[in-house]
Amino acid sequence: MTETTAAAELREPPRPREVTGGQAQLGRGGDFFLRSILPLVLALGTGAIILAAIGVDPIQYYKDVYSGGVQFAAWQDSLMRVAPLLLIAVGLIVVFRAGIWNLGIDGQFLLAAAVISGIGSRFEEHLPNTINLLLLFVIAGAVGAAWTIVPALLKARYELNEIITTLMMTFIGINLAQILVKGPFQDPSTTTPQTRAFDFTALLPSIPGTESTSRRWPGVHVGLLVAVAAAFVVWFLMSRTSLGLRLQVLGASMRSARHMGLDVPRLIIVAFLLSGFFVGLAAATEILGVKGYQRADWNPAFGLWVVPLVFLARLHAIGVIPYVVLLSLASIGGDYAAQNAGLTPQFTLLLVGLTLLFMALTEWIARRTAGGSYLPGASYRRHRAEGAG
Amino acid sequence: MFLAATGVFSEQALTALVAGAILAGVPLMFAALGELVSQRAGVLNIGLEGMMLMGAYVGFVAAYHGGSEWLGFGAGLLAGAGVSLLMVLFCVRWGLDQIVTGIAITLTCEGATALIFEAEFAESRPTLGATDKVAIPGLSDLPVAGGKGESNGSIFTQPLVVYLGLALAVLVAWILRRTHMGLNVRAAGDAPGALDAAGVSVFATRSWAVLFAGALAGLGGAFLAIVGAGLFQDTIVGGRGFIAIVLAMLARSRPLWAVVGAMLFGASLSIADWAQVAQINISTDFVFMLPFLLVLFVLVVFGRRAYLPAALALPYERGTR
Numbered sequence: 001m002t003e004t005t006a007a008a009e010l011r012e013p014p015r016p017r018e019v020t021g022g023q024a025q026l027g028r029g030g031d032f033f034l035r036s037i038l039p040l041v042l043a044l045g046t047g048a049i050i051l052a053a054i055g056v057d058p059i060q061y062y063k064d065v066y067s068g069g070v071q072f073a074a075w076q077d078s079l080m081r082v083a084p085l086l087l088i089a090v091g092l093i094v095v096f097r098a099g100i101w102n103l104g105i106d107g108q109f110l111l112a113a114a115v116i117s118g119i120g121s122r123f124e125e126h127l128p129n130t131i132n133l134l135l136l137f138v139i140a141g142a143v144g145a146a147w148t149i150v151p152a153l154l155k156a157r158y159e160l161n162e163i164i165t166t167l168m169m170t171f172i173g174i175n176l177a178q179i180l181v182k183g184p185f186q187d188p189s190t191t192t193p194q195t196r197a198f199d200f201t202a203l204l205p206s207i208p209g210t211e212s213t214s215r216r217w218p219g220v221h222v223g224l225l226v227a228v229a230a231a232f233v234v235w236f237l238m239s240r241t242s243l244g245l246r247l248q249v250l251g252a253s254m255r256s257a258r259h260m261g262l263d264v265p266r267l268i269i270v271a272f273l274l275s276g277f278f279v280g281l282a283a284a285t286e287i288l289g290v291k292g293y294q295r296a297d298w299n300p301a302f303g304l305w306v307v308p309l310v311f312l313a314r315l316h317a318i319g320v321i322p323y324v325v326l327l328s329l330a331s332i333g334g335d336y337a338a339q340n341a342g343l344t345p346q347f348t349l350l351l352v353g354l355t356l357l358f359m360a361l362t363e364w365i366a367r368r369t370a371g372g373s374y375l376p377g378a379s380y381r382r383h384r385a386e387g388a389g
Numbered sequence: 390m391f392l393a394a395t396g397v398f399s400e401q402a403l404t405a406l407v408a409g410a411i412l413a414g415v416p417l418m419f420a421a422l423g424e425l426v427s428q429r430a431g432v433l434n435i436g437l438e439g440m441m442l443m444g445a446y447v448g449f450v451a452a453y454h455g456g457s458e459w460l461g462f463g464a465g466l467l468a469g470a471g472v473s474l475l476m477v478l479f480c481v482r483w484g485l486d487q488i489v490t491g492i493a494i495t496l497t498c499e500g501a502t503a504l505i506f507e508a509e510f511a512e513s514r515p516t517l518g519a520t521d522k523v524a525i526p527g528l529s530d531l532p533v534a535g536g537k538g539e540s541n542g543s544i545f546t547q548p549l550v551v552y553l554g555l556a557l558a559v560l561v562a563w564i565l566r567r568t569h570m571g572l573n574v575r576a577a578g579d580a581p582g583a584l585d586a587a588g589v590s591v592f593a594t595r596s597w598a599v600l601f602a603g604a605l606a607g608l609g610g611a612f613l614a615i616v617g618a619g620l621f622q623d624t625i626v627g628g629r630g631f632i633a634i635v636l637a638m639l640a641r642s643r644p645l646w647a648v649v650g651a652m653l654f655g656a657s658l659s660i661a662d663w664a665q666v667a668q669i670n671i672s673t674d675f676v677f678m679l680p681f682l683l684v685l686f687v688l689v690v691f692g693r694r695a696y697l698p699a700a701l702a703l704p705y706e707r708g709t710r
Binding site for chain 2: 175304348
């Protein structure tokens with residue numbers, strides 16, 4: 001295909017470039033149901049069968065997930081969980097749309113978290129709170145972005161496979177974060193390997209109206225607003241700006257991007273830096289809004305959780321929001337429900353994994369009926385097949 | 390040697406160091422070896438972590454109930470292969486995205502093993518006894534490398550499955566390089582169209598490669614649980630599957646390099662333990678990081694392009710270019 005058609009088809013980004021006349025057979029609603037709702041329904045159904053098989057009442061379990069995630073002010077926890085997950089999702093959308101696999105989320109996240117929890121509690125005495133928090137957000141983003149530089153340069157310059165390099169950088173990042181927490185950032189007043197906790201008043205302020213009198217936490221922190229804003233920014237960036245278009249051309253076909261005269265190495269680096277930046281922000285919301293300090297062994301491993309959502313939402317930055325809310329609810333409520341049912345909290349992981357499997361399956365069905373695929377695999381495939389060019 | 394007399398450089402301590410390296414390296418070796426064959430055939434198996442976990446769990450349960458480690462290894466192998474059937478179906482047969490499927494497999498297995506283990510062994514948390522070791526006559530009397538009579542053995546005193554694994558690595562290297570079967574596997578990764586044109590089924594070749602990878606990952610997981618830890622817990626694999634993927638990619642499709650890489654990695658894990666015993670003030674986190682830093686340095690300075698099969702992660706569809 002030629003570069004002009006690639007550009008033309010990409011002008012409306014949420015639609016995949018392969019989706020052609022075939023989609024009409026199914027209609028937009030049917031396509032949406034098949035690809036974005038059905039996998040969830042199937043996963044929940046299979047989960048229910050598994051629950052019943054091990055002697056747990058599935059209806060009670062899902063009820064518990066709901067009440068543990070929403071009722072009795074748990075909705076605040078769920079909403080606060082949305083912030084880091086959404087920021088990670090948004091970061092993934094940028095790279096995946098550019099046809100690049102950033103699988104090093106956890107390293108970027110933990111390193112950014114370690115740096116700000118280490119230096120933040122020292123800054124807070126010297127700086128006004130608002131400036132301190134803003135500064136820490138920027139630093140976290142910068143650390144997250146910095147951690148993608150090596151894979152970005154290696155891919156841009158030598159076309160070294162970014163799956164290897166980001167995975168390696170994530171191991172290095174996790175260990176480096178532990179070194180930082182146990183070493184220079186260690187809280188001298190305790191032997192537990194952890195950073196000094198922030199002063200309670202120095203954490204992110206809460207959104208007015210979300211306060212709860214019955215809880216220690218004042219309310220949902222403003223990190224949620226940052227995350228939602230980031231989702232809109234990325235949606236705007238990817239669908240309304242020239243940079244977004246260029247990134248998507250790169251994702252659709254590296255060869256087309258070259259033929260169009262785009263600076264491919266620079267685009268690769270930009271995509272990587274942006275995704276690392278958002279992952280860093282995610283770490284900032286979790287540390288400055290919820291945790292207040294970091295323990296050396298803390299690793300929420302959000303990275304793999306978010307990947308399925310991003311695909312379910314067809315790499316749409318705003319479309320991913322409901323999925324993130326759902327996952328946050330499931331992860332907060334899932335802990336409660338699992339405890340009630342005497343199960344391990346990892347059951348939620350099983351549900352996420354099943355969703356992804358069913359998604360792949362419905363993708364296969366959808367491809368036959370509607371054609372096209374939103375998975376970056378399609379672009380990955382093309383770009384590898386076309387090779388260095 | 391005057392150092393030999395002081396604790397940490399004593400023969401015993403050094404033997405423990407070598408034994409630790411092997412103990413940590415063997416599961417990685419199995420998994421990386423399987424992954425390498427799968428990658429060579431053009432399938433990037435990101436679900437390795439999940440396959441290792443399933444192998445660890447099923448292997449542990451079989452060894453615990455059956456009372457034989459061989460039953461455990463066999464069961465782990467089958468469990469890994471069973472999980473990889475999903476990969477065969479989704480990625481080889483239907484050409485779905487390999488990375489998405491792989492992540493799905495890893496997540497599902499993490500959830501499933503934790504769930505079943507908690508349901509079955511929540512109270513008892515059983516452990517297994519030590520595994521029998523084979524001491525090679527003569528060589529096992531050597532200092533440090535011999536390891537006769539040591540609790541974890543050394544190079545020449547290991548469970549039989551370790552020797553079999555090393556032999557398998559040599560065999561795989563030979564098959565890949567010198568046999569028709571190996572040529573088919575390589576072609577499935579480099580030029581699936583050409584393989585198809587030659588009348589060999591790309592699907593079958595890739596399916597066997599993926600099954601082989603799953604089986605070896607399962608065996609590696611079973612080794613972790615049965616020989617390494619003697620117990621199962623949901624964090625037992627702890628990212629080793631992903632490390633094995635990186636090792637396989639870095640081995641540039643040479644099985645013996647995968648073995649060397651796995652052992653090097655095992656050594657760094659073992660050095661961390663050893664340094665702790667020796668009270669050498671070096672961060673264990675830093676030692677864990679070291680192999681990756683080294684590899685990254687090599688990549689930046691010399692590597693330029695890591696070799697990967699041309700059709701890696703590309704589903705093959707007949708009749709398309």
